[in-house]
Amino acid sequence: MTNIAELQSISSQMRRDVLRMVHAVKSGHPGGSIGCADFFAALYFEVMKHRVSFDMNAAEEDVFFLSNGHISPIFYSALARSGYFEVSELCTFRKLNSRLQGHPATAEHLPGIRMASGSLGQGISVAAGAALAKKLNGDKHIVYALMGDGEIQEGQNWEAFMFAAHQKIDNLIVTIDFNGQQIDGSTEKVMGIGADIEDKMKAFGWTVLHMDGHNFESILATMADAKNLCGQGKPIFIMMKTEMGYPVDFMMGSHKWHGVSPNDAELANALSQLPETLGDY
Amino acid sequence: MVVLALQCLFCEAIKTISSQQLYKMKTFAIQNTKDTRSGFGEGLHELGKKNERVVALCADLIGSLKMDAFIKDYPNRFFQMGIAEANMISVAAGLTIGGHIPFTGTFANFSTGRVYDQIRQSVAYSNKNVKICASHAGLTLGEDGATHQILEDIGLMKMLPNMVVINPCDFNQTKAATIAIAGYEGPVYLRFGRPAVPNFTPVDQHFEIGKAIMLNEGADVSIFATGHLVWKAIEAGHILAEKGINAEIINIHTIKPLDAAAILASIAKTGCAVTAEEHQMNGGLGDSICQLLATNNPTPLEMVAVNDSFGESGTPDQLMEKYGLTATAIVEKAMKVIARKK
Known part of the structure; x- marks a missing residue:
């Protein structure tokens, strides 16, 4: 069991990785990435039972799908820091001939990536399919997925929500990153997804949980609850409250840092707020 | 009713074959429809x-x-x-x-x-x-x-x-x-x-992805057909034989990967081609073969396909007739393309 201090240390380093990766190529999506750093640290270092010796079919292990593929920097950092590939490879992010494409891809055979994502709205369907595959195989492990809150505007999600409930896919835990921001502004301004997402999901037949995405006690406790609710006939939906850009002071409070890279001074400022714990790549 | 109408349409060409044909076109028994x-x-x-x-x-x-x-x-x-x-x-x-x-x-x-x-x-x-x-x-x-x-x-x-x-x-x-x-x-x-x-193809046949199937060897024109147009190409072959034209007929069941070797070998013999498909000209089989021939062996080619148009309501045979996806259309294109190579 990884203790919370260790998880905090890991997530701080992962946030540093993200900002340095995005800064190096002057492109990428830092805000949502560092906002989800604690979730990824908990998932890859505590919650999931997974093997870093990569098996595409994920037999007899938990598996994770990132639907909002634009937060690839934090996904790559989590995979590297947990041992799927060398941390030094993070410096190739978004560069020519890299396995670390702008959005996750399988074509370059990066260990840990099982499906391309980036075109939004597809990941929950994919995760539901993979969860169904586990059921067919008699594999008791769990399929996890993360999606963005703006992403829920894509209609395919609702097809997937209907399907997973109808098929009683109860080995599926979907987390939505509720940071309230998307490219053009706040989610409420762009396309009101509503304060009643919980009611909508319950009406669709899902079990709904809440957690604070910047509090490891909350993340671990909620994830433990979610695991315990598996096998009871319903897919599980976790509403995770986060702040885009957390905890870098100038990156929080708006959508500005969704898809822009920090300049040299901004990077230095941000890194000064994030302790280097495991050594920069 | 649709089935009967189709059967009638498919049989029409065969009935027109006379005993005077100069080339013996391979025949294919229809097992059923x-x-x-x-x-x-x-x-x-x-x-x-x-x-x-x-x-x-x-x-x-x-x-x-x-x-x-x-x-x-x-x-x-x-x-x-x-x-x-x-x-x-x-x-x-x-x-x-x-x-x-x-x-x-x-x-x-x-x-x-x-x-x-x-x-x-x-x-x-x-x-x-x-x-x-x-x-x-x-x-x-x-x-x-x-x-x-x-x-x-x-x-x-x-x-x-x-x-x-x-x-x-x-x-x-x-x-x-x-x-x-x-x-x-x-x-x-x-x-x-x-x-x-x-x-009409064999029961329990072995299907090889990407391998074109030679239906009738010929020397005057290559007819490359796919899907429902393959049978119409056979009908066309009989009509052409009656006119003294020896058509090579190849079933291109796999459009990608295209059997380039089979297509180029056929063109080397015949020097011209007709493609036939139930699809737009843009993007279909004919388009693929044009690309292959233009870059390897530029060859006169005519297409039997829908010409940048949507379909409409109607019976299947009415639609195939109206949009020119018939044995007769293949024959006309074959005659035209043979004239072009001369």
């Missing part, structure tokens, strides 16, 4: 027994796709997806992670245009072992009209890297192709149709 979608249904059912990794998904068109037998015998390996095709394609991609071989079933229109991005990202780009099985392709869907008559699907699918595109010609070949694609690791688009058409 059957829809190619039923070939898919039988193939899928057989796969259910042969390969436990095969699973099937359908978007509320079980009867149309002839999936009933598979569902009856393998209910735990079938998933009703409802009218939600985008979800179906992505779920199929997810099912491959775990080693399953998903066969998705819906009309060709909803198998391609409606779900292009899902196929592009989660199937083709991610190189997943999904078999996209598409019925009611082309004009011969008939009375439902242009909303359902996709004529762009071959083009859409062949443009995707990693995607194999197959359009078999009759019941037996569709069954064989269905069984064969389960043994191929990677994305496949399998296209078939609604109406009953002559079933």
Whole structure:
């Protein structure tokens, strides 16, 4: 069991990785990435039972799908820091001939990536399919997925929500990153997804949980609850409250840092707020 | 009624063959008339027994796709997806992670245009072992009209890297192709149709992906046909033989990967080509062969295909006649292209 201090240390380093990766190529999506750093640290270092010796079919292990593929920097950092590939490879992010494409891809055979994502709205369907595959195989492990809150505007999600409930896919835990921001502004301004997402999901037949995405006690406790609710006939939906850009002071409070890279001074400022714990790549 | 009308249309050309033909065109016995979608249904059912990794998904068109037998015998390996095709394609991609071989079933229109991005990202780009099985392709869907008559699907699918595109010609070949694609690791688009058409290829044939089939060796013109147009090409071959023209007829059941060697070898003999398909000129088989010939052996070529138009309501044979996808049209194009090479 990884203790919370260790998880905090890991997530701080992962946030540093993200900002340095995005800064190096002057492109990428830092805000949502560092906002989800604690979730990824908990998932890859505590919650999931997974093997870093990569098996595409994920037999007899938990598996994770990132639907909002634009937060690839934090996904790559989590995979590297947990041992799927060398941390030094993070410096190739978004560069020519890299396995670390702008959005996750399988074509370059990066260990840990099982499906391309980036075109939004597809990941929950994919995760539901993979969860169904586990059921067919008699594999008791769990399929996890993360999606963005703006992403829920894509209609395919609702097809997937209907399907997973109808098929009683109860080995599926979907987390939505509720940071309230998307490219053009706040989610409420762009396309009101509503304060009643919980009611909508319950009406669709899902079990709904809440957690604070910047509090490891909350993340671990909620994830433990979610695991315990598996096998009871319903897919599980976790509403995770986060702040885009957390905890870098100038990156929080708006959508500005969704898809822009920090300049040299901004990077230095941000890194000064994030302790280097495991050594920069 | 549709079946009877079609039979009548298909037999018409054969009746016109006179005893004076100069070239002996190979004849093909019609075993029966059957829809190619039923070939898919039988193939899928057989796969259910042969390969436990095969699973099937359908978007509320079980009867149309002839999936009933598979569902009856393998209910735990079938998933009703409802009218939600985008979800179906992505779920199929997810099912491959775990080693399953998903066969998705819906009309060709909803198998391609409606779900292009899902196929592009989660199937083709991610190189997943999904078999996209598409019925009611082309004009011969008939009375439902242009909303359902996709004529762009071959083009859409062949443009995707990693995607194999197959359009078999009759019941037996569709069954064989269905069984064969389960043994191929990677994305496949399998296209078939609604109406009953002559079933003339061998029962229980071995289907080799990407291998063109020589139907009649000839010297004057190469006719490359796919899908429902293969039988019409045979009819055309008989008419041409009567006119003293020795047509080579090749069934291109796999549009991608294209059997370049077979096509170039035929062109080396005949020096001109006609392509025939139930699809738009843009993006179809003819388009692929034009590209091959232009870059390897520039050759006069004529196309029998729909010319930048949507379809409309009508019986299948009325539509094929109106849009020029007939044996007569193939004959006319053959005469024209032979004149061009001289």
